[in-house]
Amino acid sequence: MRLRPSDLVYEGAVWAVAGFAMLLLLAPTVVVLITSFTGGQTLKFPPPTWSVRWYVELAQSSELIGAGWTSLKLATFATLACGLLGTAAALGIARSRSTTARLLDSLFMSPMVLPAMAFGLALLMVFSVLSVRLSLWTLAIGHVVICTPFVIRMVSAAVQQLNPALADCSFSLGASRWYTLRRITLPLIGRGVFAGCFVAFLASFDHVPVSLFLSDARTEVLPIKLWQILEASLDVRVAAVSGVIVVVTLVGMLLAERLFGLAANVQESR
Amino acid sequence: MPLALFFLAWFVAPFLLLVIISLFDTAEFRALGLRQYGKFFTDGYSLGVLWDTLELGFLVTAVCLPLAYALGLVYVAGGPHRRTLILFLIMMPMLTSAVVRTFAWIVILGREGIVNNTMLALGLWGTPVRLLYTWGGLVLALAQIQLPLMALPVINSLLKLDRNIVDAAEALGASRLRRLCTVIVPLTLPGALAGALLVFAASTTAFITQTLVGGGRIVLMPLNIYQQAVGVQDWPFAAALSVVFTVSILVITYVLNAAAQRRMRGIDAA
Numbered sequence: 191m192r193l194r195p196s197d198l199v200y201e202g203a204v205w206a207v208a209g210f211a212m213l214l215l216l217a218p219t220v221v222v223l224i225t226s227f228t229g230g231q232t233l234k235f236p237p238p239t240w241s242v243r244w245y246v247e248l249a250q251s252s253e254l255i256g257a258g259w260t261s262l263k264l265a266t267f268a269t270l271a272c273g274l275l276g277t278a279a280a281l282g283i284a285r286s287r288s289t290t291a292r293l294l295d296s297l298f299m300s301p302m303v304l305p306a307m308a309f310g311l312a313l314l315m316v317f318s319v320l321s322v323r324l325s326l327w328t329l330a331i332g333h334v335v336i337c338t339p340f341v342i343r344m345v346s347a348a349v350q351q352l353n354p355a356l357a358d359c360s361f362s363l364g365a366s367r368w369y370t371l372r373r374i375t376l377p378l379i380g381r382g383v384f385a386g387c388f389v390a391f392l393a394s395f396d397h398v399p400v401s402l403f404l405s406d407a408r409t410e411v412l413p414i415k416l417w418q419i420l421e422a423s424l425d426v427r428v429a430a431v432s433g434v435i436v437v438v439t440l441v442g443m444l445l446a447e448r449l450f451g452l453a454a455n456v457q458e459s460r
Numbered sequence: 461m462p463l464a465l466f467f468l469a470w471f472v473a474p475f476l477l478l479v480i481i482s483l484f485d486t487a488e489f490r491a492l493g494l495r496q497y498g499k500f501f502t503d504g505y506s507l508g509v510l511w512d513t514l515e516l517g518f519l520v521t522a523v524c525l526p527l528a529y530a531l532g533l534v535y536v537a538g539g540p541h542r543r544t545l546i547l548f549l550i551m552m553p554m555l556t557s558a559v560v561r562t563f564a565w566i567v568i569l570g571r572e573g574i575v576n577n578t579m580l581a582l583g584l585w586g587t588p589v590r591l592l593y594t595w596g597g598l599v600l601a602l603a604q605i606q607l608p609l610m611a612l613p614v615i616n617s618l619l620k621l622d623r624n625i626v627d628a629a630e631a632l633g634a635s636r637l638r639r640l641c642t643v644i645v646p647l648t649l650p651g652a653l654a655g656a657l658l659v660f661a662a663s664t665t666a667f668i669t670q671t672l673v674g675g676g677r678i679v680l681m682p683l684n685i686y687q688q689a690v691g692v693q694d695w696p697f698a699a700a701l702s703v704v705f706t707v708s709i710l711v712i713t714y715v716l717n718a719a720a721q722r723r724m725r726g727i728d729a730a
Contacts, residue, residue: 200636207530211611214527214604215549218564219556221574225567234572279463297467303657303713305665307682308702311689312474315481315699335471338463389555396557398668402686413559413668420672424566432560439556443548453547457616 219436225426226433233424244430254431257415264326264411265394268333273387275334276341281375284349295342302339306399309335314403326409332400337393341386347459348382385455388446392439475706482699489696496700506684506701513681514708516599517664521610521656523603528610528655529645532618547615554608562669565601566592569673593675601673602663609662610655617651618644646723653720657713664709681705 221235229239248254279298283291301309313332322328352375360370376383401411412431419425446452485495500506535546553561568574569591579585591597621644629639645652663669667682674680679687681701689698 194635197636200640204530204533207526208534211527211531211607212546212549215553215607217568218561218604219552221564221567222560225564232572233567233570235567235570235574235577275463275466279461282461294461294464297472298463301471303661303709305661305682305702305705305709307665307667307685308478308706309471309474311685311698311702312478313470314689315477315695316470316474319477331470335467338467392555392557396559398559399665399682402667403689413557416559416563417668417672420563420566424570428563429567432557432563435557435560440552443551443555453544453551456551457547457612 219440222429222432222436226429228426228429231426233426233429244426245433247427248430248434251427253410254412254415254427257410257412258431260326260409261395261412264330264333264409265391267326267330268337268394269387269391271330271334272337272341272390273383276338276386276390277345277379277383279338280342280345280349281371281379284346285354295346298342299339301336306336306397307402310400310403313400317404324404324406324409329401329404329409329411332404333394333397336397336400337390340389340393341383343459344382344386344389344455345379347455348379351458352378381450382455382459384450385446385452385459388442388452389456392442478699478702481696482703484696487694487696496696497704499697500700500704509679509681509684510704510708512678513664513705514712516602516670516680517660519599520602520606520663521659523599524607524610524659525652525656527603527607528614528652531611532614533640533644535615536618550608550611550615553605558605558666559668561605562601562672565597565604565669565673569597569601592673593677595674595678598670598674598678602666602669605666605669606659606662609658610652613651613655613658614648617648621647650720650724653716653723657716660712660716661709664705 225233225235225237226244227240227242228234228237229241229243230237276298279294283295283298310332313328317324317328356374356378357370360374361367365373396413398413398417401414405411405414416428416431419428443452481489482496483492483494485491485493531546531550535543538546566573570576571588571590571592573591575591576585576588580588625647626639626643629643634642664680665682667686670678670680671683685698685701685705688694688701692698
């Protein structure tokens with residue numbers, strides 16, 4: 191292959207931009223981890239001295255730990271509901287070419303594009319008109335809508351790769367629909383279901399706009415608590431919380447990759 | 461399908477209620493009318509906020525596009541190890557909480573942050589420059605936070621691209637830049653548009669990043685809705701703002717989608 195000077199410039203430019211993009215992608219994670227071990231009172235970077243004092247403060251901060259538990263409970267409820275409803279729906283619509291199925295697919299995916307702030311306000315109005323008291327359950331309803339698209343995407347991608355002949359074989363050998371679903375279909379799309387649930391869990395744990403309208407003092411969630419702290423003062427405790435979140439997410443990602451090939455599932459679903 | 465009923469009750473109905481509430485003339489819900497919309501379209505401030513929000517979405521998308529393509533080109537040119545590494549670099553920030561990533565940008569752009577400290581140490585800047593709470597800082601931070609949403613679809617469509625077409629262009633003497641501009645980009649445009657939609661939608665509604673990196677001086681639609689609904693308690697006007705915001709996003713999404721589909725048909729026909 192003959193390399194022209196212009197090709198060299200081109201290669202250099204592509205690598206420079208890609209290198210910048212990779213640096214951008216990596217930077218926040220590294221910055222958060224380093225900052226969380228600062229010994230100082232401010233978010234000075236690089237930190238003037240090193241210490242674990244902010245992690246000690248975090249361990250003693252009951253409000254932050256309480257908010258963390260609420261978020262974990264909420265994300266668990268939301269993920270279970272999304273996993274069940276989303277998998278059933280994806281099985282129904284992924285293969286179908288009918289107009290109804292296409293419309294339903296667009297409907298289920300639309301929370302990814304429509305402004306979540308508008309949806310949060312709308313849901314608050316519904317509960318207010320129905321005079322339903324806000325609770326962890328009303329919050330979970332909002333989160334299920336927000337997180338369902340992730341499950342639908344990944345399960346649909348898994349269903350589309352499934353060989354339809356397998357289910358037909360099972361039927362022709364006399365297996366019932368339910369038995370085929372349990373013994374043939376679900377084991378084959380299981381990785382997609384787990385990957386979808388994993389991403390849905392993280393999305394719920396992280397979600398703010400809907401919680402902003404639907405959570406009150408009793409159901410304070412972690413991201414909103416962090417937002418309030420950061421709005422009021424640039425408190426270094428947030429760095430410690432962020433450090434914990436980064437490490438847990440990384441470990442979760444590596445486990446998910448080992449257990450059900452997270453990366454392949456995420457990629458195929460796009 | 462249970463999910464369809466769930467979405468009908470908790471997603472479609474809330475948006476309908478939102479429209480109904482926006483049609484009340486006063487915050488006391490007495491008379492029906494279009495007063496709230498009249499107020500919006502004759503008020504320079506509200507229109508300006510909407511325009512700024514949409515502009516932010518376009519700018520962030522424009523910054524993400526070249527970054528995503530450079531990443532994608534380096535990805536497809538690499539072997540399995542490089543591919544896994546890049547995929548993990550993309551997924552790591554995508555799965556880490558947005559509040560945490562926003563926090564990282566506060567540290568990076570702050571008065572005593574990395575950028576300021578580096579420039580001061582190199583003697584390029586005499587005094588710290590304000591980067592946080594500026595429009596440029598907000599665009600950069602959001603571009604980093606939303607880049608994964610664009611990078612994944614772009615990589616996927618680059619993977620699906622028929623290498624023979626690129627090779628044919630090479631054999632006919634096209635330089636690398638020419639191959640990129642006249643063959644690779646046009647053929648992968650649907651993937652880029654899919655990513656662009658997600659980035660656009662996500663950055664216009666990113667309440668946390670907008671308020672923390674943009675600060676109180678940059679008011680965008682999500683904060684505007686929040687202030688009207690929770691601060692001023694003017695539900696009809698907050699609902700009208702939400703409806704206008706949602707419809708703007710829907711129209712832009714629809715136009716881009718239609719363009720992508722026309723493009724796809726053009727490629728299929730060719």
